[in-house]
Amino acid sequence: MKNNKYHAIYQQLVMKIERQDIMAGSKLPSEHDLMELFDTSRETVRKALNQLAQNGYIQKVRGKGSIVLARDKFDFPISGLVSFKELAEKMGRPWETVVHELECVVGSSDLESKLGERDLWKVVRSRKVDNESIILDKDYFIKSQVPYLDTEICSYSIYDYLESERGMQIAFADKEVTVEEATDEDRQLLDLNGLTHVVVVKSIVHLDDASPFQFTESRHRLDKFRFVDFARRMK
Amino acid sequence: MKNNKYHAIYQQLVMKIERQDIMAGSKLPSEHDLMELFDTSRETVRKALNQLAQNGYIQKVRGKGSIVLARDKFDFPISGLVSFKELAEKMGRPWETVVHELECVVGSSDLESKLGERDLWKVVRSRKVDNESIILDKDYFIKSQVPYLDTEICSYSIYDYLESERGMQIAFADKEVTVEEATDEDRQLLDLNGLTHVVVVKSIVHLDDASPFQFTESRHRLDKFRFVDFARRMK
DNA sequence: TAGTGGTCTAGACCACAGA
DNA sequence: CTGTGGTCTAGACCACTAT
Numbered sequence: 276m277k278n279n280k281y282h283a284i285y286q287q288l289v290m291k292i293e294r295q296d297i298m299a300g301s302k303l304p305s306e307h308d309l310m311e312l313f314d315t316s317r318e319t320v321r322k323a324l325n326q327l328a329q330n331g332y333i334q335k336v337r338g339k340g341s342i343v344l345a346r347d348k349f350d351f352p353i354s355g356l357v358s359f360k361e362l363a364e365k366m367g368r369p370w371e372t373v374v375h376e377l378e379c380v381v382g383s384s385d386l387e388s389k390l391g392e393r394d395l396w397k398v399v400r401s402r403k404v405d406n407e408s409i410i411l412d413k414d415y416f417i418k419s420q421v422p423y424l425d426t427e428i429c430s431y432s433i434y435d436y437l438e439s440e441r442g443m444q445i446a447f448a449d450k451e452v453t454v455e456e457a458t459d460e461d462r463q464l465l466d467l468n469g470l471t472h473v474v475v476v477k478s479i480v481h482l483d484d485a486s487p488f489q490f491t492e493s494r495h496r497l498d499k500f501r502f503v504d505f506a507r508r509m510k
Numbered sequence: 511m512k513n514n515k516y517h518a519i520y521q522q523l524v525m526k527i528e529r530q531d532i533m534a535g536s537k538l539p540s541e542h543d544l545m546e547l548f549d550t551s552r553e554t555v556r557k558a559l560n561q562l563a564q565n566g567y568i569q570k571v572r573g574k575g576s577i578v579l580a581r582d583k584f585d586f587p588i589s590g591l592v593s594f595k596e597l598a599e600k601m602g603r604p605w606e607t608v609v610h611e612l613e614c615v616v617g618s619s620d621l622e623s624k625l626g627e628r629d630l631w632k633v634v635r636s637r638k639v640d641n642e643s644i645i646l647d648k649d650y651f652i653k654s655q656v657p658y659l660d661t662e663i664c665s666y667s668i669y670d671y672l673e674s675e676r677g678m679q680i681a682f683a684d685k686e687v688t689v690e691e692a693t694d695e696d697r698q699l700l701d702l703n704g705l706t707h708v709v710v711v712k713s714i715v716h717l718d719d720a721s722p723f724q725f726t727e728s729r730h731r732l733d734k735f736r737f738v739d740f741a742r743r744m745k
Numbered sequence: 746t747a748g749t750g751g752t753c754t755a756g757a758c759c760a761c762a763g764a
Numbered sequence: 765c766t767g768t769g770g771t772c773t774a775g776a777c778c779a780c781t782a783t
Contacts, residue, residue, distance in 0.1 A: 279752060305768060316754045318553075321769085329564075334681065334720035337769045338762035342720040445743055446569065452687065452737040454709060472707065472732060474689060478741075485569035485577040497707060502687040504739070506713075508680055514771060540749060551773045556750085572750045573781035749781075759771075 284313050284323035292332050292343055302340040303333060331505035359402055359410070360432040371403040374429045375464060379418065386415060389479055390487050394418040398429050401464045404499075408466045411473075411494040420488040446483035452476050452502065461494055474500040519548050519558035527567050527578055537575040538568060566740035594637055594645070595667040606638040607665045610699060614653065621650060624714055625722050629653040633664055636699045639734075643701045646708075646729040655723045681718035687711050687737065696729055709735040 291297050304312065309320045324341055327333045333341045363370035376399035387393050395415045402410040414433070416424070421437065428436045437443040455475050457467055465473070473494045480489040526532050539547065544555045559576055562568045568576045598605035611634035622628050630650045637645035649668070651659070656672065663671045672678040690710045692702060700708070708729045715724040 281752080307768080316756095318755095319753060322752090324769095331682070331684070334716070334718070335769065336719050336762090337760070338767080339719070340768060344720060447566070447740065447742045449566070450739040450741060452735075452739070454689070454732040454735055481569070483569070484571050484574070485579060497689040500687075500689055502737075504685040504687070505682065506685060507682045516771080542749080551775095553774095554772060557771090559750095570750065571781090572779070573748080575749065746783080747781105748783105750779085752776100752778075754776080755774100757771100757773080760769085762766105762768075764765085764767105 280313070280315055281319050281322035281326070284309070284315070284320065285326045288323065288327060289332060292327075292346070297343050299343050299345040302342055305340060329507070331507075358432055358434040359412070360435065363402075363404065366404070368404050369406070371406075372430045373401045373403065373408070374426050375399040375401065377424060377426055377429055380415075382415065386490060389490055390415065390417055392417045392419065396421060396424055398424070398433070399464075400429060407499075408464060409496040409499040411461060411464050413492040413494070415490045417488050420482070420486070443488075444483040446481055446485070448478045448480040450476060450478040454497075455494075465494070465496055467496060470497050472497060515548070515550055516554050516557035516561070519544070519550070519555065520561045523558065523562060524567060527562075527581070532578050534578050534580040537577055540575060564742065566742075593667055593669040594647070595670065598637075598639060601639070603639050604641070606641075608636045608638065608643070609661050609664045610634040610636065612659065612661055612664055615650075617650060621725060624725055625650065625652055627652045627654065631656060631659055633659070633668070634699075635664060643699060644731040644734040646696060646699050648727045648729070650725045652723050655717075655721070678723075679718040681716055681720070683713045683715040685711060685713040689732075690729075700729070700731055702731060705732050707732060 288297075288303065297303065303309070303324070306317055306320050306324065309324075310317050313320065324333065324335060327341070328335055331344060332346065333343055335341045359370075359372070376397060378397055380395055380397045381393050382390065382395045386395065395418055398412075398414040398416070400412045400414075401408045402412065416433075420443070421441075424433070434445065438445065453475050454472050457465075457471055457473050461467060461473050467473075474497060476491075476493040476495070478491050478493075479487050480491065481487050523532075523538065532538065538544070538559070541552055541555050541559065544559075545552050548555065559568065559570060562576075563570055566579060567581065568578055570576045594605075594607070611632060613632055615630055615632045616628050617625065617630045621630065630653055633647075633649040633651070635647045635649075636643045637647065651668075655678075656676075659668070669680065673680065688710050689707050692700075692706055692708050696702060696708055702708075709732060711726075711728040711730065713726050713728075714722050715726065716722050
């Protein structure tokens with residue numbers, strides 16, 4: 276995708292770390308060495324290293340060097356913006372998406388205040404893994420940004436469609452994780468096995484021009500929910 | 511704390527955004543203008559802007575400018591590394607910490623593999639907000655890194671003590687959020703009101719030289735749990 | 746075309762760790 | 765003292781948006 280030097284350096288170093296060519300606990304070559312290795316300037320090397328640090332691959336220590344961190348606790352990153360399809364495929368489990376609703380609606384005032392528009396698509400889907408319905412996704416898309424949707428797109432991957440077919444760039448989202456009592460709809464569309472609560476992840480997703488375009492409510496069966504995060508202290 | 515130019519610029523812009531001197535949806539001055547405003551170079555301005563973007567204050571759009579984002583959904587950031595004391599004070603609610611255990615233990619092999627040491631402090635505390643016990647914290651600290659602890663420190667803030675008294679710098683943590691069935695200990699030390707499950711946040715906390723020094727298991731009452739996050743798509 | 750942000754450079758000086 | 769990462773500069777060229 277990106278065609279710049281620091282990103283190429285970043286990717287090469289990520290590869291070496293993930294393949295354990297450079298072991299956790301050991302150090303990367305110094306910035307000076309990387310500069311010569313990649314025939315580039317130091318600031319460019321540093322951009323790559325800063326990305327590595329941000330994503331939890333290394334810790335930079337002044338006077339010492341860049342220490343490679345153990346990544347094995349991160350192998351299931353729900354963190355960040357990942358579509359269910361990417362997630363399921365990474366897990367290597369058989370998965371399936373069932374589309375329950377796909378319609379145009381006029382959003383509530385609550386939704387309108389979040390998205391800034393009234394004319395929306397509403398999509399309700401459940402996600403099966405190992406033949407159990409464990410996630411219920413309720414999505415709202417702004418119709419002026421997403422003029423077309425159909426069942427096939429929804430059962431495959433809406434994000435794939437929007438990014439590859441329509442060239443839209445998803446950039447960021449704010450999320451909120453809470454636990455709520457299960458609703459009748461949850462009991463109908465999920466295999467709750469008597470569980471009384473569900474984990475609810477709500478998010479507002481934005482494009483790279485900062486415009487909001489989607490509100491999602493993702494309702495997870497308690498016992499199948501897992502969220503991992505890498506948090507860096509900011510001062 | 512930090513005494514550098516780009517951080518000062520960052521802080522000034524954060525202030526202006528939080529006080530709404532610059533409204534959400536409008537644009538920051540261009541990098542060129544900021545350069546002259548702060549009498550600095552463009553790369554320095556850009557470092558400040560990148561931090562703003564990373565922390566969800568702005569979205570930079572090529573050819574257009576830096577758009578200020580709406581921050582009102584972020585006002586309760588459990589995200590990142592925040593101590594309970596900071597959190598409780600931000601909420602402005604009466605809070606209290608009860609120390610149940612404070613002892614030296616030899617860690618299990620599981621703990622040892624996570625922390626790389628056997629001799630640990632074990633601290634068990636419950637957290638009361640509005641006079642209800644809603645969080646149970648079980649902490650393990652590496653004894654060689656934290657030679658001394660007492661009840662007073664534990665009931666106030668261990669982080670405060672480690673950072674201000676001992677000059678330790680907490681840098682990053684990996685976290686995992688799941689839901690588990692409540693244990694007898696949970697029922698004893700928390701006001702569960704019959705709830706059968708708790709939200710469990712496990713984390714390994716590292717210092718700025720990348721060494722792990724703490725493992726924490728934080729058990730939250732379902733109905734009081736809330737986690738917010740700002741996620742940026744990385745390519 | 747003018748203005749914006751994105752990338753890259755070659756150099757400088759500083760703060761810190763370790764021998 | 766040497767080597768490390770941290771900050772800062774002044775300039776260059778590019779890609780994109782708007783007019």
